[in-house]
Amino acid sequence: MDTRAATARENLQIILDIGEQMLSSGAEIGRVEDSIERMCRVLGAEAIECFAITYVIVVTISGENLPGLTEIRRVDQFDRNMHKLTLLNTLSRDICAEKIELKEARIRLETIDQASASSLYSKMFIFALISLSFTIFFGGSIVDALVSALIGVLIAPIDQFLLNKELNRFVQVFLCAASAGFLSNLAARIGVGISSELVSIGNIMIFIPGVIFTCAIQEFFSNNMLSGLTRFTEAIMLSLVVATGFVFVNVLLG
Structure with missing residues (x-):
């Protein structure tokens, strides 16, 4: 050459x-x-x-x-x-x-x-803010929101650790969702007046693939049907994995 x-x-x-x-x-x-x-x-x-x-x-x-x-x-x-x-x-x-x-x-x-790389501390803040905001939005009390924010802080290093291990994305999301579900159930059992459902709903929103779904719809309107279908399927699969992670822990803990 x-x-x-x-x-x-x-x-x-x-x-x-x-x-x-x-x-x-x-x-x-x-x-x-x-x-x-x-x-x-x-x-x-x-x-x-x-x-x-x-x-x-x-x-x-x-x-x-x-x-x-x-x-x-x-x-x-x-x-x-x-x-x-x-x-x-x-x-x-x-x-x-x-x-x-x-x-x-x-x-x-x-x-x-x-x-543009996010630091662990900024990820912890973002996870806490998302969890707290959505717990209040869906009707949780201040205590529920604070517990949800704390779990968001604890999930951030777990997410970063799994990301560094370069695991399959679906496995990574499942483990993070299961960890968040376990912590919300644990908080409800040791705390008085804490709703594990309302705490969990805030943590679930961390992993909901909203950007991917939005990109999928955008691809459809741009006539990029193959990419739109791929991203839409990815968003649906990730949502199912998130739900499975939380349900798995709830069933396991009874």
Whole structure:
């Protein structure tokens, strides 16, 4: 492979890195494909074929001064990070406006990845806030809400630990849901006037895949039926896993 082809392939890999992280952060398929096509034109491509679904990105480019290249990228990580997606959108626009070189984009991409990573303490705060808010919303008392928030704080490190172990996502969600169900039942048994159902409903909302479901509906309206069906099925399956985790603990504890 000559130097020109090697450079073009390296640049295409950078573009695919950006597209992969956009997709895993919650971007719709149309946005990912459009961003990749625009960045490839900056690379010098004249003919561009880009196809993306929830788990795969395929790009083929060619041009008068560019060798024909095809790259396939498997997408297997999903963090649904809207802040990260905003930074990635800005990065892709800067590349298209030729404000930065593609090689510089790799450095900036690594910075975005590090800056957008949530710390354990921020996750604990978010889990507590979600649990507390929804427990009150569904009619729980202040005591129920505080207990639910405490369980949210305790679930965050469990979730982070399982995430670091790179377990199957469904197994991870099931174990977190089961842990939350166990703690809510335990709190109800040792506390007076605490409702395990109202405490659990706040903790359940931590794991409900609302963003995935919203993305699925968005894909349907964008005529990306395959990706929409994939994400819709994923949302339904995750919801069933969450429910199974809580029901399993309730049945086990009687």
